Amino acid sequence: MKHVSETAQRLNIRQIADLAGVSIATVSRVLNGRGDVSEETRELVSRVIRENGYTANRSARGLSAGRTGLVGVLVPLVFPAYFSGILAGAAEALSERDFQIVLSPTGGEHEREVSIVDRLHGLTDGALIILPEESSEELERLLDSGFRFVVLDPLMPLEERIPSVSAAHTSGADQAMKHLLDLGHRRVGQITGPRGWVATEDRRRGYRAALAAAGILPDPTLEQEAEPEIDPGRAAAEQLLDLPERPTAIFAFNDNIAIGAIQAARARGIRVPEELSIVGFDDIEHATIVTPALTTVRQPLAEMGRTAVSLLMRLLEGQRFETLHVELATRLVVRDSTAPPPHG
Amino acid sequence: MKHVSETAQRLNIRQIADLAGVSIATVSRVLNGRGDVSEETRELVSRVIRENGYTANRSARGLSAGRTGLVGVLVPLVFPAYFSGILAGAAEALSERDFQIVLSPTGGEHEREVSIVDRLHGLTDGALIILPEESSEELERLLDSGFRFVVLDPLMPLEERIPSVSAAHTSGADQAMKHLLDLGHRRVGQITGPRGWVATEDRRRGYRAALAAAGILPDPTLEQEAEPEIDPGRAAAEQLLDLPERPTAIFAFNDNIAIGAIQAARARGIRVPEELSIVGFDDIEHATIVTPALTTVRQPLAEMGRTAVSLLMRLLEGQRFETLHVELATRLVVRDSTAPPPHG
DNA sequence: CAAAAGACCGGAAACGGTTCCGGAACTGTT
DNA sequence: AACAGTTCCGGAACCGTTTCCGGTCTTTTG
Numbered sequence A, B: 001m002k003h004v005s006e007t008a009q010r011l012n013i014r015q016i017a018d019l020a021g022v023s024i025a026t027v028s029r030v031l032n033g034r035g036d037v038s039e040e041t042r043e044l045v046s047r048v049i050r051e052n053g054y055t056a057n058r059s060a061r062g063l064s065a066g067r068t069g070l071v072g073v074l075v076p077l078v079f080p081a082y083f084s085g086i087l088a089g090a091a092e093a094l095s096e097r098d099f100q101i102v103l104s105p106t107g108g109e110h111e112r113e114v115s116i117v118d119r120l121h122g123l124t125d126g127a128l129i130i131l132p133e134e135s136s137e138e139l140e141r142l143l144d145s146g147f148r149f150v151v152l153d154p155l156m157p158l159e160e161r162i163p164s165v166s167a168a169h170t171s172g173a174d175q176a177m178k179h180l181l182d183l184g185h186r187r188v189g190q191i192t193g194p195r196g197w198v199a200t201e202d203r204r205r206g207y208r209a210a211l212a213a214a215g216i217l218p219d220p221t222l223e224q225e226a227e228p229e230i231d232p233g234r235a236a237a238e239q240l241l242d243l244p245e246r247p248t249a250i251f252a253f254n255d256n257i258a259i260g261a262i263q264a265a266r267a268r269g270i271r272v273p274e275e276l277s278i279v280g281f282d283d284i285e286h287a288t289i290v291t292p293a294l295t296t297v298r299q300p301l302a303e304m305g306r307t308a309v310s311l312l313m314r315l316l317e318g319q320r321f322e323t324l325h326v327e328l329a330t331r332l333v334v335r336d337s338t339a340p341p342p343h344g
Numbered sequence C: 001c002a003a004a005a006g007a008c009c010g011g012a013a014a015c016g017g018t019t020c021c022g023g024a025a026c027t028g029t030t
Numbered sequence D: 001a002a003c004a005g006t007t008c009c010g011g012a013a014c015c016g017t018t019t020c021c022g023g024t025c026t027t028t029t030g
Helices: A013-020 A024-031 A039-052 A058-065 A083-096 A116-120 A136-144 A169-183 A198-213 A230-241 A255-267 A301-316 B013-020 B024-031 B039-052 B058-065 B083-096 B116-120 B136-144 B169-183 B198-213 B230-241 B255-267 B301-316
Strands: A070-076 A100-106 A126-130 A149-152 A164-167 A188-192 A223-225 A249-252 A277-282 A295-298 A325-328 A331-333 B070-076 B100-106 B126-130 B149-152 B164-167 B188-192 B223-225 B249-252 B277-282 B295-298 B325-328 B331-333
Touching: A013 A024, A013 A039, A024 A039, A058 B058, A070 A083, A070 A116, A083 A100, A083 A126, A083 A301, A083 B100, A100 A116, A100 B083, A126 A301, A136 A149, A149 A301, A164 A169, A164 A301, A169 A188, A169 A198, A169 A249, A169 A277, A169 A295, A169 A331, A188 A198, A188 A230, A223 A230, A230 A249, A230 A255, A249 A255, A255 A277, A301 A325, B013 B024, B013 B039, B024 B039, B070 B083, B070 B116, B083 B100, B083 B126, B083 B301, B100 B116, B126 B301, B136 B149, B149 B301, B164 B169, B164 B301, B169 B188, B169 B198, B169 B249, B169 B277, B169 B295, B169 B331, B188 B198, B188 B230, B223 B230, B230 B249, B230 B255, B249 B255, B255 B277, B301 B325
Parallel strands: A070 A100, A070 A126, A126 A149, A149 A164, A164 A325, A188 A223, A188 A249, A249 A277, A277 A295, B070 B100, B070 B126, B126 B149, B149 B164, B164 B325, B188 B223, B188 B249, B249 B277, B277 B295
Antiparallel strands: A100 B100, A295 A331, B295 B331
């Protein structure tokens, strides 16, 4: 009686070839849908493959063919809340194309001196880099080293050659401000994100442009800066609300900061939106469950993910591009945190 | 003048060996910290490696050594909200051990007939399977095929041999109920999760046990079932609140359902917690920003991730175990959604 | 009908590592 | 001085694919 091996051995292309009575070259051709195989043989081999549940060893394929079917996704270790939206879009687009995702958290304290290249080069075919902390120079070096990638939502201004996908910050901010101004607000405070970020500067530009269009001079005391989290947002909002002549509306850099602002208002007994209107940015899930539900500028997160993937795919195919930068439209979602100003 | 190649060619172990004047076997030994290398040689080779920024091609290593340094993480395509907590813990633990994560969304409609094995076998060394939709039988087959994995938070009861990590559902539910009973509630409704889930049945058990301990007979009309999302939670809560004699408190299967319950109460003008207490489960971020902030049972998500990783690692090392099931303690976090019952 | 073209297939050389095995040089023992 | 035992190192087999190249057999062409 034959002994049954404890763990079924995974079979390889050689065994499939023997089973089908063909060469391994032919099996490989069937596997990859290449030509030079008769219809008859193709079906025979396909059947054997199916019946035995065979799949090619991906390491071997990667070694031999140079492409691994893997795409890296680099993301800050502490996920920004809106990351899951991007990931969902990217994941869907990638799995449609039969790619797998290698998720690589960056910025952890355990992080060795190994760079992106070291971790992903030779493992993945390319990468999506979300909110990179790397400078434009570092990314250029990466590009020059032959690694293909697309940057999503760059923090810093990027050199022309670096492919990137982002949202229309300026126009989003402009829409948000127009909404507030249309409601009749004249003293609108702003809580910006960290200085130097592309998103911060672009949204600030939208804020100023809308004010200017309404003939309102920007008041520097109405601008605060905060890290894009709830607590810093609350602190910044407190500054604005404690002003001798406080604003009737606040445009926040993102939803987290806006939620902090709601908390600050509540702590002072200031009613939102009756006495204070608040607008956020991003439209993360939190925006819908907070009270009052947040009026905010929606970023098309899933679409950003999908777009980045399709850009990357074309890059991998070696296509050259006229434009490497894609900016996706944003749109205002009006909920319950905005209303006309008091006595007005 | 020598032509500079457009994209710097990645160097391989052969070139490093030549540069250092040793054999590739020696370089490999240094790379992997193996013995049989003099301290002198080791330093020399290390220096060359460092100076040239060399890293081993992971496909080649995977092929040759059988281990790839990759761990699959299988997760439902639509992330449950608490997934990011688990992932954060797992990611940290994995990167400490120099493993990379292959994120594989399951259950997408584009999903081919390819199974877990097909996608991950031969690519990763093992996997973390979160909230698997597979039956215990399918997972057993996977186990028998020689694939190593750990299940996190199984939906269905699992066979003994399948390694798993979960939270203490029953005791968490019991704590939540004790809290409500201590506050003086006697009519406590329950919104359970989908029938058949381990978590549903375990938490229901805790609910019943606590009632029994307080000498209260369970009232079937006070039990509703709902999918673990906000909208179904609201619908289920409406049923309970429209009862002729409505409950003074609701124990919800998870935070999403609890948030739905808050919304249902608000829509009816029922004040939380003055007229209705609500307790959730999970302690996701939403619980802290909703109004009122949710009293809930915290699952140690990051720790579950870390624990699963360390279990998997020991599995990969071929260790045998006395116990393959780990249950992590949960604990009640009291916030603002619970209070003594009215007229009480 | 001979020659050219085309369809189909197999052998074998990569790809870049890891590891077994054997050999050289050195050390210590009798 | 001969020998055994260590330490250190290099050659080469091997992992499982893809793909180039060339060969056979059939079909088309002049």
